Amino acid sequence: MRAFFLALSFMSSVVLMAQDQMTVNLYFNIKNIPADEEVQLAYRYGDKTYIREELGSFQNGAYSYQSDSVNRGVYLLNFKNKNAYFEFILNEPTFSIIADYNDLDNTQGSLGSKENEVFFGYIKKVTEINRKVSEVDGNVAWDDEKKQQERERLGEEINAYRDLILEKNPGLLVTDLFKAYMDPVIPEVPAGMSEAEAQSFQFNYYKEHFFDNLNFENDALLYSPVIYSKMQIYRDQLTYQEPDSLLKTANQMIELASVNQNIKKYLIIEFFNYFANSKTVCMDKAYVAMADQYYLSGEADWIDPEQLSKIVDNANNLRNNICGEKAFNFTLKDASGKSVSLNNIQTEWTVLLFLKSDCSGCAKELEKLKSIDLSGADYKIVTVHLKDDAGWQEQVQDLKGEHYIHLTDAAGVIDWKRQYNLSSFPLVYVLDREKVIQYKRISVELLPQLIEKK
Template sequence: MYKIIPIKKMIKKLTLFMSLFFCSSAFAQYDIAVTINGLTCDDELLLANHFGDKQYLRDTSECKNGVFHFTGKEKLKTGVYLVVLPKKNYFEILVSTDENQMKYAFTTDTTLSPKITTSKGSKENELFFEFNKLAVEQGILGSQLKKSYDAETDETVKKELSEQLKNISTLVSAKRSAIAKSNPTLFIGTLYLAMEEVKAIELEQNINKEEARKNQYLWMREHYWDNVTMSEDGLMLSPVFHNKLKDYFDNYMIPVPDSAIAMADVLINRIEKGGSKEQYKYTIHYLLRYFEESKFMCMDKALWHMAKNYYCAGKAFWADSSYVAKMCEESNKMEPTLCDILAPEMSMPDTSFTKRISMQAIDKPVTVLVFWDINCGHCKKEMPIIKAMYDSMTNEHFEIYAVYTQGDWEGWKKRLAEEKYDFINVANAFGDDKFREYYNIRTTPQIFVLDKDKKIRFKKIGAHDIANTIQFLLEEQGVVEPEKKE
């Protein structure tokens, strides 16, 4: 028999049930169900997300009745995520804040073949998997054609195979473009559009080739970001934005500090206007590190610019105050010796300790500053090279101003006498020159090369590079004729 429950009691229980249901629903904001044929609840899946060129763990699965679930109290941010299997192989999924993340469901097996990987509850992923299936199928076909191409000896057949390979690439690109064009409001549309390279303008025919290539380069640099939606934070949770940022500065930046600075400022300003705080934050942080690690001469000026104009100016809203304070302190130390800035004056005594020699008073088109120490191992290797260079070159157009950085005066004098260093040798014997502060001398040797106006043009170079930098500056200033190249 059925038990009869009074209507008031039934309503009370129903109210309690509905209350618990809605509380539970409000508690969970995402529930991604994953079925992997070949795995059991004894296994565990991981959910990770891309961020720039790295991947970060986001969640671990719970399993019930053979179905793995990723659940959380807050919606996942829009982006490209990875479902990672026990053997560390994975498949990617798209997550969007505009979709109901409680309905995401995926099915595949341990091979992760796109042919059998399916999605429910997400239009983004239906399109994503559809494209992946096509891309993999065409990739397999392309590999087979490439093997045939490599083994073929008949040029006519090779040409046909090459055309087929090109058609495969065109087909895949066209499919991705079609998805982007048909779905401009979806994340996948934004993602696939950003992956499209902007096509360069044709070379102009009515001007010389060098000028035409320059115009093409400038056009590409200006329009490189046209396909990137700079209001979409989700692009940061994918490799796409990072890869474009790296490619842009690796291949379109002229390796001159002022040009790099201008390029960085234009891009950051464009992103700021676009509205994506994540793109803005990532770009500033990336460029700070990019310029810091640059091997190009004087690029620390770009590093200094990023620190001063973004971090120290209060625009790096995400950065810890102590970190910013330290960065500003370091940038202040860098400032006096940035390239193209007048080198700070030094006036120190020579070995007699009675005569001061002013660096600024040296009347030569080129001045080489060398900071060194008699007990520095690297200095012992570099200083003989500098001496040999000085003795072998006609030094009427340049002078070396060598600063001993420590306090063993007798040892210093003895070394000079033994090695016969005939260039200008000074030391801070009276302790009244702030060379260490002005030139930020922490290690030795340190070498700076100045032009006739005593502006810093080269710095932190090796002894073997001095002769070439002198020759370059003498030619640039019209002091000597350019050397003829064979």
Template sequence: IDNEVLAEINKILTNYKGYFVADFVKATRDIEVPDYPRDEQGNVLDSAFKYQYYKAHYFDNMDFTDARLLRTPIYDEKFKFYFQKVLLQVPDSLIKELDPLIEKARKDPEVFRYVLVTLFNYYAQSQIMGHDGVFIHIAEKYYIPEATWANADFINKLKDQISKRKPLLIGQTAPDFQLVLIPDEHFKQAATDTTAAANVYVGSFFRLMNVKAKYTILMFWECDCGHCQKAMPELHQVFNRLKDKGVQVVAVHMLGGAEGKKKWIKWVNDHELYGWINAWNPYDYKYKELYDIKSTPILYLLDENKKIVAKLITPEAAEEIINALLKENSKKPLT
């Protein structure tokens, strides 16, 4: 800050101490971060010191007992910067930092409500992978038991939403379900055999948990879906690059019935989507509820034990993550 500006700020803080204008100006000030701790030779002892100090003291100039600050832009500005720029976007790290912040806000009921609602809405709407875990944590620990301003219908819908989404969090074992595998030979035969193309009673049953692979890409799609039409050929290219590294794709087509199968047959043949597991289940659509599917395409990346590693990402992002994990695992010593 320019020295003249800093002097003016300090003058306001001194001359108007106890007045709202001083409290507001103080809240707008960024904290001063000390220099790195050093040894006798001047070497930095902790390279993360400045970041950790800044993060720990970020809200030092804000009075969480003063609800008047809620009528200014300061809370919104400070919170957005803190959530988006200061904190590492890792669910466990976020939860560790946000819990004390919520507890700090309890000093004033109005501030507590603002902080809780702001965090709840921010993580509910976030498109960043893993933020749904933070949203569920806030909802279960704070919002459901303490949001007395929310009506019962909203809370009940929230509980239902959480029950559907919680099993799909990163780190959870993917819900198992039964599918019907349609072999490549059938697709090729059905290209010229209309009876075979419309026959929904072909293929072999299998379960997701029985797929053997280092990594499994589980893709839910429909051939009528415009986004799927772009994603599926891209996914097949990714599969061809990764299949020799122990990666399998389970491509679940969601259109049912004879008409749905005929469209599927044509699309797979037209784009030569062979070599991976082409599957569907025309008899049971419970997997749509299991995976809370409201649109397509939906991609889940699973590890060898079918734990969710990543989700709701593009085929290219899945490839990047898999290659990074394979590289990381190759450095680990054999046990």
């Protein structure tokens, strides 16, 4: 089924942001709908679609729906048996939606709804333009240049149609939706710039003005894909993919959303979860920063005490072992009883490898370690076993030579969970000469790529 917004899987309804809700009386009239067709009322929220209510079957094609607690936004009628749906805008208390079940794409209409009159009109215009583009692409009599010119003309036609909608319909939700998807218009490059300077100018202008057309005051946009879509593009395509840059992006967007607490809350949760679930090495730096700024500070007052306690504990386990910070110094003994301090190990690179003698994953990691080539690099690999690990010496007996140091925390006095977030084995940290953490939680297979050779 064609839709203006991205189609996504349907999920059960959940408790979402507390928007000012509406009382609505909606009427659906679907011509030719089978008596056994099961219909669902659903809504968009971020990048997901949730089922609000099972409407069941329609009597003679008609259904009346009333509710006193509806959020404004983009909704859908989903026809389960047909495996099809269409979208509409809910921003008015009373209106009717009409369509023909046998031709849902081309028969959507509304009565008593300016929002949907505009919305359906735009969809029909886009459908018409797409049909013309297909005809252009299939025209064997035209060369590629003429086809491109015609595509551009058709693109300008739909843009002009959209601009007319924006001009004539200020204040509508559908207007805010259409406008939000518009890209900033990049001005002409100043004279005298090199090609590289021009590209930089265009990129920076585009990024700086990316949110100019997004109305952060309208929290009905949460119940559409647009805010998530803009966030994803800004985060994934316009931001350098490392923790400091991504954290800056998160804070910039959250600050823009400060005019509406619902949108701000949504963005805090989305970015925080993104950092929490990221598989990118060292991204926990951004996680801890967001935890401190929004959760531990008390600003995220919506979170329940139990969940907050978990976030506090997790952040505290991470803050002492963040990439870019100096690793916690420890002094442990080797097999001969000699004390070795981490800070006294003089080498360009120090690899900390936390092991457990009965850990199958550790055995596999050690086999990988034996097979990698670090010749030419100035490094030490320091294995660390915890208290009461009787088999520790046997596990590392094959790892000999000047590059290896094997230590054990026989006294068990160090809180490894707090200092190195040690909760499972094996665990790898890579430190530079100053014992600053450069990489963490990686496989030893990556060491040849990460450790610089002389």
